[in-house]
Amino acid sequence: MTQATIKPEPPQDFDSLRNVILERRGELPKRLTQVAAYALDHPDEIAFGTAASIALSAHVQPSTLVRFAQHFGFDGFSGLQLLFRARLRERTSSYEERLKTLENGAAPAESTTIFNGFVSAGHRSLDALAAAVDPAVLERAVTLLANADTIYLIAKRRSYPITSYMAYAFGKLRVKCQLVGTSAGIDDDVLAMASPRDAAFAISFSPYASESAAQARAMAARDIPVVSLTDSAFSPLVECSTEWFEVVEADHAGFRSLSASMAFAMALTVSIAEKRRRG
Structure with a gap:
C-alpha cells in the first residue's frame, strides 16, 4: 500500500516564503524556477495582478502559478497571493503619505511632483536596504x-x-x-x-x-x-x-x-x- 504524500505546511509570511524558495531553488523545475525568480523580483505585481496577467509577465502558463503555489503547500495561487498582499499592508509608507498630503493641498508644479516621487523612492529603497543586509x-x-x-x-x-x-x-x-x-x-x-x-x-x-x-x-x-x-x-x-x-x-x-x-x-x-x- 502506497503511503500518501504528506502536504507541506505553507509559509506563514513573505519572508518565510522567500527563505524556503531560496533553500529549494536548486531542486525546482525550470518553469517553477522562472515563477520563483519573478515572484521575488516583482512582489508587488504578484500582490496586485491576476493569475493571467502575472503568467503573461512571467512568461509561463497560469497553471504553472498553481503548481508553484501547491509546491510550497498552498491549496492554490490565491492562497499564495495573500502572503504578498499581507507584505504590502505591513510596509510603512510615511513618505507616500507626505506626497498624498501635498496632493490634497495646493497642486505642486510638475517638477516638484517628480522630485518628491524620486525622494520617496529613494527613502523606500534605503528602508528596504536596512532590512535586507545580514x-x-x-x-x-x-x-x-x-x-x-x-x-x-x-x-x-x-x-x-x-x-x-x-x-x-x-x-x-x-x-x-x-x-x-x-x-x-x-x-x-x-x-x-x-x-x-x-x-x-x-x-x-x-x-x-x-x-x-x-x-x-x-x-x-x-x-x-x-x-x-x-x-x-x-x-x-x-x-x-x-x-x-x-x-x-x-x-x-x-x-x-x-x-x-x-x-x-x-x-x-x-x-x-x-x-x-x-x-
Missing part, C-alpha cells in the same frame, strides 16, 4: 575584501557609476583597487593579472550585463573570491559569488535610482578601509 554576511564580505592585495571592481552600464565612485574613494583611502571598464577595451587583459591573493567586487542589475557575469565567473574559476551586489537571488552573479547581497531599488515612473546601492557600496568601501587600518 550583518554577519556583511562582516564576512568586508573581511574577504580587506584581506585582498587588489580589489577588482566589475560593473557595466547602470552599475558602473557605483564602482567608479568606489575606485575614487579607495584611492583616497589608500586601498589598492583596479576599476574594470577601460576605454581601450582591455578588461580581460586587466583581469588576467589577478591572482588568488586578490578579490573581485561585481555589480549587475536586471537586465544583467552578460560581460560582467562572464568576468565574475572567470575570476571565480581561477579561485579568486567574488563578492557581488545584485537585485535578485536568481541573478547570474549569485552562482559564482563567495558572498552576495540583494538590493532592490524602488522606482518612480519606471526609473530606478542608485540610492540604496550607492549607500551600500560606500559603507562597504569605508568598512574595508577601516578593517585594513586596524590590521
Whole structure:
C-alpha cells in the first residue's frame, strides 16, 4: 500500500516564503524556477495582478502559478497571493503619505511632483536596504575584501557609476583597487593579472550585463573570491559569488535610482578601509 504524500505546511509570511524558495531553488523545475525568480523580483505585481496577467509577465502558463503555489503547500495561487498582499499592508509608507498630503493641498508644479516621487523612492529603497543586509554576511564580505592585495571592481552600464565612485574613494583611502571598464577595451587583459591573493567586487542589475557575469565567473574559476551586489537571488552573479547581497531599488515612473546601492557600496568601501587600518 502506497503511503500518501504528506502536504507541506505553507509559509506563514513573505519572508518565510522567500527563505524556503531560496533553500529549494536548486531542486525546482525550470518553469517553477522562472515563477520563483519573478515572484521575488516583482512582489508587488504578484500582490496586485491576476493569475493571467502575472503568467503573461512571467512568461509561463497560469497553471504553472498553481503548481508553484501547491509546491510550497498552498491549496492554490490565491492562497499564495495573500502572503504578498499581507507584505504590502505591513510596509510603512510615511513618505507616500507626505506626497498624498501635498496632493490634497495646493497642486505642486510638475517638477516638484517628480522630485518628491524620486525622494520617496529613494527613502523606500534605503528602508528596504536596512532590512535586507545580514550583518554577519556583511562582516564576512568586508573581511574577504580587506584581506585582498587588489580589489577588482566589475560593473557595466547602470552599475558602473557605483564602482567608479568606489575606485575614487579607495584611492583616497589608500586601498589598492583596479576599476574594470577601460576605454581601450582591455578588461580581460586587466583581469588576467589577478591572482588568488586578490578579490573581485561585481555589480549587475536586471537586465544583467552578460560581460560582467562572464568576468565574475572567470575570476571565480581561477579561485579568486567574488563578492557581488545584485537585485535578485536568481541573478547570474549569485552562482559564482563567495558572498552576495540583494538590493532592490524602488522606482518612480519606471526609473530606478542608485540610492540604496550607492549607500551600500560606500559603507562597504569605508568598512574595508577601516578593517585594513586596524590590521
